[in-house]
Each structure stands twice: as C-alpha cells, then as structure tokens.
Amino acid sequence: MSRASDIAYETIREMIVSGELLPGDPLGEEALAEKCGVSRTPVRDAMRRLEGELLIRRSESQRSFVADWSLDDIGDAFELRAMLEGLAAQRAASRISPADIRKLEAYNKRIGEANASTPADVDVFLEENRKFHTLILDVAGSARLKTLLQTLIEQPIIWRTAHHYSPHELLRSYQEHDELIAAFKRGDPAWAEAIMSGHIRRAFHAYSDAHHGLAILDAERSKKRA
Amino acid sequence: MSRASDIAYETIREMIVSGELLPGDPLGEEALAEKCGVSRTPVRDAMRRLEGELLIRRSESQRSFVADWSLDDIGDAFELRAMLEGLAAQRAASRISPADIRKLEAYNKRIGEANASTPADVDVFLEENRKFHTLILDVAGSARLKTLLQTLIEQPIIWRTAHHYSPHELLRSYQEHDELIAAFKRGDPAWAEAIMSGHIRRAFHAYSDAHHGLAILDAERSKKRA
DNA sequence: GATCGCCTTATTGTATACAAAATGGATCAG
C-alpha cells in the first residue's frame, strides 16, 4: 500500500469512527488534506475507499458528508453479515483441512484465555476473533464473497461496541466458536451455517443492547459541542 | 458524474467486456489515459472503481491487470446474487405498495411484448428487466443491500450473454416475474424469496449453457492474436 | 416583502510535473 494514501485513509476513518466528526458533517478535500498532512490527491483516493464502505456519502453534486447510520442501517448490515458469513461457513465446512481446523482451535484457545483474564483482554479477543473469521472466509474460497464481506466486517461502529461486551457475552462467543469447530470437524455445512448465522445475529443483539447507552453518550457529546 | 472520469470508466470497462483486452493483460495507466483521451488522474479514478467490481485485479506491487473470471468465480457471483436478491424480494414482499406492484406489472408487460416480437427485442428486455429488479431492490429499503448487489448485477459478462437467451428462456423469465408479482400481491415473503432465488439460479444455468459456446469463441480469438 | 437571477466564492475535477518504486535486462563473478 502507498504511504500518503493510507495515512489519509486511516486518519479520516479514525475521525469518523471516534466521533470527532458527526454524521452529516461536510468533508472538504482541502480541509482533510491539511488535517492529514498530505495533498488532495491521496485524500480523494482515501475518500473513494471510504465511500465504498458507506462511511461517507456523496451528494448528487459530488460533495461528501459523514454518513449517518441509523439503528436500522446497522441492523441491515448485521443481517447481511449473518447471511454471508453463514454462507462462508457452509462452504468452508466441506473444504476445510485438518491443519486449518487446528488453526481455528488455536485462535479460539487464545480467545478463551483473553476472556479468562480479569479484566478480559478485549484487544486480544478482537484480534483473534478477526483471525478466526478471516480464516473461515479464506477457506470458503470465493474472492467475491470475501470482498463483499470485508466492507461489512470492517464496520468501526461495531468495533467500538465490542468493548462493551459483558463477560457472559464474551464466553458465549467463545462457546459458539467451539461449536463451529465441531461442525467443521463433522464436515456438516448446514450445521456450520446455522451456528455462524446465529453467532452474528446474537452479536447484533448484544450490540443493540449496548447501543442504547452509546446513543445517549453520542447525544451528550453533540449537545456539548452545540 | 464527472465527465472525463466517466469516459475513462466506460471506455476501459468496454475494452474488458468486449474482449478487446484479455484476462491477465496488463493495464498501464499511461496507455489507458492515451486510449481514453484523458489524463492519468481520471483513469486512476476509474480503475479504482473497476477494481471494486473485481474487473481489475492489482498485483502486490500495485500493477493492474484484467481479472480472469473462471466459471467458478461466475458461479460464485450468481450464488451471491441469488441469495441477496432473494433477501431483497423477501423484504420487499412485506413492504411493497399497490402502486409499486402496478409499476412491476407495467415493466413485465413490456418484457412480454419485447419477447413477442420476432426477433425478440433483447435491448428492451434487458432495460425493463433492469427496472424490474431495481424497483424491488429499492422497495427492500436497505442501502447496504443495494450497494452490495449493484456490484454484482452490473456484471458485463452476464449482460453479454443475455443476447444468447433462447425464446424459451425469455418466456420463462417473464413467467417468473409474473409469479413474483403474485407473491407480492399476497405479501408472502418466503414465496417471493423462493421465486427470486430460483429465478437467478436459473439464469446462471442459462448463462452456463451459453458460456460453453462463448468459451470456444474466446479461445479462437486468443489463438488468432497469438 | 418575496422571488428570481446574477455574481462572487468555495469546492470539486482534471492535467501535468516530479518523486518514488519496481521491473527487466545487462554485465560480471563464480
């Protein structure tokens, strides 16, 4: 990857994710370029990427704004993830090698360990969780499926809330991974699909519950600015 | 949309779709810029878009090539379309208004008329077919679903083969649309989902059958060049 | 007082020049 273009991408993304920029805020190329310390060229490049991830929306006259994600939109994203990751798991079940199963077990072992520490090490949880899901996606063997899902998985809003998971939810996630591994060992596509789909849907409800608190925080922050 | 950037996009896309460029051919920015009559800036823009549609692949060193679509890849794309358009139909079934149902009927009426002429007016068929599916997608009311599907629907390789549909296949498509409308009138999401999913899957097999002939043509053309 | 149209200004689109990086080949050593 290129240097300046990635700096711009990460910087702008972080500004949106962290809440430094609020939904609906206008995104001028010039201003962002200065903020990122690069020229407009890589900024435009980065904005094109972020637009693809629906973090930025463009008006009909090509002006850019921070996208506003309603709870419905987020629900839609989870629904699609559940469906597509379910498909990935289904495909993976009949293709996965013993070696890859061992890798999944290793990832989930570390997830279990991260959960066991007090307080739970959420960063390790997220990282190993990411590896776990990515490997399944790779084993599924569909470049297109991977492309589609990557735009859904990288949702930073969701990332942010993972830190609000309760110990019970972390444990549940760990157990579901274990069950998924069992389905892979049996080579049962339907079972794998069912577990994965449920896994994502449960994550949505965990998110949704936590979100009420976040919504209040966001409202506070907005008020503070005004 | 912007002028030069769209010219570049359409031109490059057409070169790939028409077969003027073959899978694996390198795509230099400079050369394409000259070919399109614009500078490298809009070409880069266009290439970023085409990369998102997986029509172009990039090497690790950022060089671009025409993507090679195996029959498996195309099958994957259809599988995803079947799933996602099925979801769209399912969602649409419980939201669609009588006015939109009338629109769908109007579109399909014109599809029937296009099929009835001899020879069948494939351009009208494709256009009304596009409107039909787009309306359902809009009624489904998920921006994200729409975004994901648009990258799948615009597959030019598929477009090209629509011209090879037999009269029987055109008729079948028309009938399936009718059945879908019936499902919408009853407000039956599961029925709508089933029909739509089958509709797309049938299209894949029609494509797959026609593709054998095309594969031979492509092979001939490649040999001719060498 | 409201509305329409123009004009100023801000923002995006495009071109070009230059910098960085990579590829391929040539040359030289083993």
Add this chain to the structure above:
DNA sequence: CTGATCCATTTTGTATACAATAAGGCGATC
C-alpha cells in the same frame, strides 16, 4: 552456464496549478 547485483527504464504515487461547476448571498424587480 548460472546466479546475482546494479543500472536503465517503465510504472505508479504525490503534489500543485488550473479549469469547471455548484452553492450561497446580494441586489433588483415585481
């Protein structure tokens, strides 16, 4: 003859300058 290293050339990345276009305000007119 094989391999490796270095250089020339090609290709991509970035910056900047300029052109086109849209937004917002100002004034004129009804």
